[in-house]
Amino acid sequence: MNTKVKKFRIIKYKENIKPALKIKNISKSFNGVPVLQNLNLNILPGSINGLLGENGSGKTTLFNVILGVLKPDSGEIYAKGSNLISTMPIHERCKKFSISYVPQKTSLMLGLSCEDNIKGIAQLIMNDERKIDETCDRLLTEFSLLDVARVKAHSLSGGQKKKLSIARALISNPNIILLDEIFAALSPKIIDTIKNLIVNLQTSRKSLSILISDHIYQHILDLSDIVHVLSDGEIIRSQKPADIVKDATARKVYFGE
Numbered sequence: 536m537n538t539k540v541k542k543f544r545i546i547k548y549k550e551n552i553k554p555a556l557k558i559k560n561i562s563k564s565f566n567g568v569p570v571l572q573n574l575n576l577n578i579l580p581g582s583i584n585g586l587l588g589e590n591g592s593g594k595t596t597l598f599n600v601i602l603g604v605l606k607p608d609s610g611e612i613y614a615k616g617s618n619l620i621s622t623m624p625i626h627e628r629c630k631k632f633s634i635s636y637v638p639q640k641t642s643l644m645l646g647l648s649c650e651d652n653i654k655g656i657a658q659l660i661m662n663d664e665r666k667i668d669e670t671c672d673r674l675l676t677e678f679s680l681l682d683v684a685r686v687k688a689h690s691l692s693g694g695q696k697k698k699l700s701i702a703r704a705l706i707s708n709p710n711i712i713l714l715d716e717i718f719a720a721l722s723p724k725i726i727d728t729i730k731n732l733i734v735n736l737q738t739s740r741k742s743l744s745i746l747i748s749d750h751i752y753q754h755i756l757d758l759s760d761i762v763h764v765l766s767d768g769e770i771i772r773s774q775k776p777a778d779i780v781k782d783a784t785a786r787k788v789y790f791g792e
């Protein structure tokens with residue numbers, strides 16, 4: 536089922552380059568209950584990073600801290616090497632270092648058409664109408680959504696909604712894209728289509744880094760250059776997929792062995 540994904544796999548990153556994102560000693564509690572505890576994570580430019588963690592382990596919390604939607608209790612986040620972004624307001628963080636997010640729950644404007652979902656965001660970033668139309672056509676083509684360009688988002692299938700969500704997240708030409716439980720409630724064929732679209736992002740967008748979570752760990756293993764395991768508020772392992780499945784600690788905390 537997943538051979539198609541591996542066939543197109545191209546690993547571009549080099550181990551010795553500066554991280555696109557460096558998360559240093561981040562802690563976050565809710566009502567005194569710690570969720571993230573001195574968490575450290577490096578994301579290399581051009582890499583696909585899988586994030587594995589049990590329900591409630593803090594994956595979405597981590598995404599929100601990276602975006603700036605949640606303020607960490609302590610710790611720092613650096614972008615493109617040594618630029619401290621964790622003290623910046625969200626708009627400044629987005630302007631200087633574009634981070635896009637595809638949330639667990641849809642953020643589409645369901646009453647608007649597919650193309651208006653894209654143009655609505657593009658208009659916030661671009662002034663030139665021609666550029667907005669070009670961006671919209673390019674993304675609808677890339678994500679095979681041209682046939683449904685005029686269809687309202689609420690009438691799209693689950694797979695089309697997910698593809699539109701990813702397309703929207705790419706409008707700003709981000710440095711990093713966060714994909715939270717991207718394959719939830721999708722059937723195997725559309726999962727393979729979306730996996731191939733994600734792998735193709737690595738070849739079509741220079742140095743785009745991807746952080747992706749999902750509960751079906753095989754999808755994460757198929758896609759990732761590096762897999763990070765989140766447990767007890769920390770990243771306890773960051774390894775290549777082939778190594779993570781052999782790691783006794785990762786197996787114990789995540790696979791329950």
Ligand SMILES: Nc1ncnc2c1ncn2[C@@H]1O[C@H](COP(=O)(O)OP(=O)(O)OP(=O)(O)O)[C@@H](O)[C@H]1O
Nearest residue numbers: 565566570588589590591592593594595596597639
């Ligand atoms: N705004 C909030 N207020 C209080 N507690 C919160 C808040 N957001 C998250 N939590 C708690 O933080 C913990 C981690 O939640 P989070 O949603 O980050 O986990 P997750 O790994 O994304 O889980 P899942 O895989 O089920 O999506 C949970 O115990 C959750 O109840």
Ligand SMILES: [Mg+2]
Nearest residue numbers: 594595596639
């Ligand atoms: Mg979550």
